[in-house]
Amino acid sequence: MTFINGTQFINTAGDAVHGHGGSMIKVGGYYYWFGENTYPNGPFASIPVYRSTDLHTWEFRNSALSLTSAPELRNAGVWRPRVIYNARTQQYVLFVRKENYPSPMTENKAASIQALKFGARMYFPSKVTTVDTSGERLGISLFGGIEILARAVIIATGAHYRSLPIARWGEFENAGIYYACTELEVRSCAGREVAVVGGANSAGQAALFLSSRGCTVDLVVRGEDIGARMSSYLVNRIVSDPMISVRASTEITALEGDTSLESVRMTNSVTGEEAVKPCRGLFCFIGADPASGWLYGDCSVDGNGFIRTDAHIPTEDLGQHWQNLGRGPLPFETSIPGVFAAGDVRHGSIKRAAAAVGEGASAVSSVHQVVGVRL
Numbered sequence: 190m191t192f193i194n195g196t197q198f199i200n201t202a203g204d205a206v207h208g209h210g211g212s213m214i215k216v217g218g219y220y221y222w223f224g225e226n227t228y229p230n231g232p233f234a235s236i237p238v239y240r241s242t243d244l245h246t247w248e249f250r251n252s253a254l255s256l257t258s259a260p261e262l263r264n265a266g267v268w269r270p271r272v273i274y275n276a277r278t279q280q281y282v283l284f285v286r287k288e289n290y291p292s293p294m295t296e297n298k299a300a301s302i303q304a305l306k307f308g309a310r311m312y313f314p315s316k317v318t319t320v321d322t323s324g325e326r327l328g329i330s331l332f333g334g335i336e337i338l339a340r341a342v343i344i345a346t347g348a349h350y351r352s353l354p355i356a357r358w359g360e361f362e363n364a365g366i367y368y369a370c371t372e373l374e375v376r377s378c379a380g381r382e383v384a385v386v387g388g389a390n391s392a393g394q395a396a397l398f399l400s401s402r403g404c405t406v407d408l409v410v411r412g413e414d415i416g417a418r419m420s421s422y423l424v425n426r427i428v429s430d431p432m433i434s435v436r437a438s439t440e441i442t443a444l445e446g447d448t449s450l451e452s453v454r455m456t457n458s459v460t461g462e463e464a465v466k467p468c469r470g471l472f473c474f475i476g477a478d479p480a481s482g483w484l485y486g487d488c489s490v491d492g493n494g495f496i497r498t499d500a501h502i503p504t505e506d507l508g509q510h511w512q513n514l515g516r517g518p519l520p521f522e523t524s525i526p527g528v529f530a531a532g533d534v535r536h537g538s539i540k541r542a543a544a545a546v547g548e549g550a551s552a553v554s555s556v557h558q559v560v561g562v563r564l
């Protein structure tokens with residue numbers, strides 16, 4: 190039978206239905222139809238199975254797949270069921286196309302809808318290339334030539350966490366390599382062998398936290414002295430902790446594992462000695478680079494390029510224009526009046542998601558003061 194594209198299907202009660210992506214198989218005297226049931230806007234509900242002898246009268250038999258039999262498919266997109274018979278195993282096999290369907294209302298989506306409701310214009314994806322501070326209004330240039338004039342700007346361009354330039358690094362990110370060391374990350378490797386890379390306080394704190402969770406920790410430090418960049422109170426605790434081995438003058442030179450990290454190769458840069466160590470978690474604390482290069486020399490930044498705000502701005506970086514304004518920088522305001530910074534790109538930020546969101550919200554309060562909005 191040929192169906193013309195766009196034919197309106199009806200169900201057995203005569204109601205119009207949306208026919209989409211199902212398939213059929215004939216077994217003995219029966220035709221079996223495998224359909225796609227979704228909730229409004231697409232999330233998976235079930236793969237229903239109907240049976241007919243004449244392709245006219247259909248009887249519902251069961252669901253081949255449902256949220257009861259496969260609860261992990263909640264909010265997934267499950268499309269185009271196909272069933273074939275495998276004569277060798279004498280089993281029927283169901284194939285579906287599975288997509289991680291976005292939930293109907295994510296936080297992102299809710300925030301975007303709210304912003305649009307209040308009149309925000311979005312440029313996405315779009316890259317800021319400069320902020321021109323010479324005019325009465327701040328001039329923001331976007332890649333592609335779009336210019337925006339604004340009375341205030343909040344910079345929240347984040348930072349890139351540094352990684353090690355070794356093969357398979359990307360493969361094991363989120364499969365054994367971590368840039369944070371909280372309960373969440375430690376849960377997957379508690380009581381196992383792990384390595385922490387880095388010689389500053391964040392690495393030391395991570396090593397102690399991991400050891401407190403029963404991990405056997407190799408603390409891998411490129412320099413020859415662990416005390417060079419780490420506070421002495423941490424060094425003292427680390428060297429007396431039997432679960433932590435400090436590997437000074439050492440670098441990680443290879444990663445091994447199948448689908449997740451299983452071991453690392455460490456090379457001593459002085460002796461050349463190599464050792465392969467079991468490793469279920471590699472915690473990398475070798476710093477981050479702020480995405481602030483596009484600001485060029487206009488704004489006060491620290492030695493690593495993180496943007497200084499409010500009390501962190503040295504007096505010598507506050508020029509004559511501040512005196513003319515008759516005020517100092519507001520919370521989260523940079524050395525450029527009306528330009529604010531929040532989140533990972535900011536000097537002194539704690540590099541956590543909740544902190545970044547909180548800083549952004551607080552910066553908005555300062556923007557209101559600058560543009561004279563009554564709260």
Ligand SMILES: Cc1cc2nc3c(=O)[nH]c(=O)nc-3n(C[C@H](O)[C@H](O)[C@H](O)COP(=O)(O)OP(=O)(O)OC[C@H]3O[C@@H](n4cnc5c(N)ncnc54)[C@H](O)[C@@H]3O)c2cc1C
Nearest residue numbers: 315316317345346347348368480532533540541542543545
């Ligand atoms: C692998 C990893 C795991 C993490 N896990 C956790 C965790 O479990 N818990 C936690 O609290 N924190 C975690 N963090 C830290 C957390 O992600 C950050 O602290 C947070 O995302 C910072 O938010 P932000 O808005 O400042 O920057 P980002 O989230 O980095 O956002 C900056 C945005 O600005 C864009 N951008 C950069 N330059 C430009 C430009 N010139 N023009 C336009 N756009 C630009 C970037 O593309 C990016 O979209 C993790 C970070 C990493 C890398």
